[in-house]
Amino acid sequence: AQSVTQPDIHITVSEGASLELRCNYSYGATPYLFWYVQSPGQGLQLLLKYFSGDTLVQGIKGFEAEFKRSQSSFNLRKPSVHWSDAAEYFCAVALPQGAQKLVFGQGTRLTINP
Amino acid sequence: GAGVSQTPSNKVTEKGKYVELRCDPISGHTALYWYRQSLGQGPEFLIYFQGTGAADDSGLPNDRFFAVRPEGSVSTLKIQRTERGDSAVYLCASSLSGTRTEAFFGQGTRLTVV
Numbered sequence: 001a002q003s004v005t006q007p008d009i010h011i012t013v014s015e016g017a018s019l020e021l022r023c024n025y026s027y028g029a030t031p032y033l034f035w036y037v038q039s040p041g042q043g044l045q046l047l048l049k050y051f052s053g054d055t056l057v058q059g060i061k062g063f064e065a066e067f068k069r070s071q072s073s074f075n076l077r078k079p080s081v082h083w084s085d086a087a088e089y090f091c092a093v094a095l096p097q098g099a100q101k102l103v104f105g106q107g108t109r110l111t112i113n114p
Numbered sequence: 115g116a117g118v119s120q121t122p123s124n125k126v127t128e129k130g131k132y133v134e135l136r137c138d139p140i141s142g143h144t145a146l147y148w149y150r151q152s153l154g155q156g157p158e159f160l161i162y163f164q165g166t167g168a169a170d171d172s173g174l175p176n177d178r179f180f181a182v183r184p185e186g187s188v189s190t191l192k193i194q195r196t197e198r199g200d201s202a203v204y205l206c207a208s209s210l211s212g213t214r215t216e217a218f219f220g221q222g223t224r225l226t227v228v
Binding site for chain 1: 117118147149154155156157158159162169170173205207212214216217218219220221222
């Protein structure tokens with residue numbers, strides 16, 4: 001069955017520190033890959049997406065992610081976090097065919113220490 | 115409107131009652147999705163519309179759940195004989211075509227069944 005795993009339920013980093021959130025997927029073929037952010041009281045917002053091509057993708061708010069086929073991973077990174085980055089982050093995948101419905105991971109809650 | 119609008123934002127209902135949740139997608143978006151997000155979990159796919167038709171309803175948990183999109187715009191998710199386990203945030207998303215296009219999410223309807 002298709003699945004997405006975010007191994008870290010909760011991560012705490014200091015403001016200004018670097019960040020990496022992990023995401024692994026289990027699919028028969030390379031799916032489309034996404035990272036979403038959900039802030040309290042806000043809807044899910046797309047940070048970045050990967051369909052094909054360059055495996056390092058840039059997103060909004062200074063985030064980037066790298067697709068590694070050999071590891072079935074799509075980790076999210078940011079070189080220096082800001083207090084406003086505190087939120088819940090979701091990795092998601094979709095098959096390129098059909099409905100392209102998103103399958104989400106469980107999420108990683110990010111806390112920023114001042 | 116500028117974004118995906120969901121009403122009501124909160125709904126409390128008694129076990130066994132019928133509820134309707136409304137989604138108003140971004141104008142011109144042909145693809146519409148419903149997801150359900152339980153506490154501490156990532157969103158789970160329920161149903162996908164392309165235009166007026168339900169192209170994929172594989173995520174509906176049972177026959178108490180039904181959704182319509184009669185004119186290819188506004189959609190209503192209907193839940194009959196609600197159960198306490200139906201308590202969750204119901205998210206709606208729309209995208210331009212459903213193919214390699216970004217899905218924009220509404221802020222959700224928090225349903226509580228007491």
